[in-house]
Amino acid sequence: MSVLIEMVSDLVCPWCWLGMRRLNEAIALIGDEFPVEVIYRPYQLDPTVPREGMPYKEYMAAKFGGAGDSEKSEQKDRFSAMRQMLEQYGEAEGIPFKFSGIEVRPNTLDAHRLLRWAQGQNLGYGMKEALFHAYFTDHRDIGDKDVLADIGASIGMDRNLLIDLLSRDADLENVMREEAAYRQMGISGVPTYIANRKVAVQGAEEAEKLAKFLRTAANEYPLESAQFS
Incomplete structure (x- = not known):
């Protein structure tokens, strides 16, 4: 009995960082009950962002309405409330969200390529952590190739090759x-x-709920093959 989890996520998604931490907590709750393997799969929340990225404030203003701080809208208020809630959730998980300093909204295609290569070296979790931290805490442009190569090198990958x-x-x-x-x-x-590859759940659920999901998958949706790519 085992479970393979394919986590579909984006690297500019704060809920995805929260969800990854909670999934890890859920796996810890499972303990020795059965093995759990995690593969990180790519998803772009907005594939229309140009490959060179765009200014973060400009992007968010277009997405959530209003061109200036003085302009109020119900949508902007909801967004502000969500950011505050994420920062609170992040504190509980040891995640240092710092939204106010983000300067670039990157295209994440190259970051997903980097993550793919890291997983081939069993460095997937470390790479996702490094990418999330670089973007949400250090405010680095994770669409920039030199930045990505530096991040890869920081977890032991060959920078020149990257x-x-x-x-x-x-x-x-x-x-x-x-x-x-x-x-x-x-x-x-x-x-x-x-x-x-049989049952799915969406959202950054609490660790206890994700542990229940893992147990349900193990008992009711058994893994048919160990060969996944």
């Missing part, structure tokens, strides 16, 4: 094809957790 791969289209089609497959499945929000 620069070479990022400067080409290595695995670009694979990542885009993979993301498209999840959109075709009907996934429109992240994080989404798919267990044993």
Whole structure:
């Protein structure tokens, strides 16, 4: 009895960082009951963001309405309340969200490529943590190839190799094809957790609820094959 979790998420999604931490807590709650493997799958919340990224404030103003701080709207108020709630949730999970200093809204396609390569070296969790921290805490542009290479090097990857791969289209089609497959499945929000390719749950649920989901998957939706790519 085992569970394979495919976590579909984006690297500029604060709920995804929260969800990853909570999933890890859920796995700890499972303990030795059964093995759980996690594979991180790509998703872009907004694939229309240009590859070079765009100014964060400009992007958020267009998305949530209002061009200036003095202009109020119900949508902007909801967004502000959500950010405050995320910061509170983050505190409880040891996540240092610092939204106010973000300068660039990046395109995350290259960051997903980097994560794909890190997973091939069993560095997936460390890479996601590093990317989330770089964006939400250090306010780095995780769409910039040099920044991505530096992040990779910080967790033990070969920086020169990463620069070479990022400067080409290595695995670009694979990542885009993979993301498209999840959109075709009907996934429109992240994080989404798919267990044993049979059952899914969406949202940054509490660790206890995710542990229950893992146990249900293990008991009612058994893993049919250990061969996943």
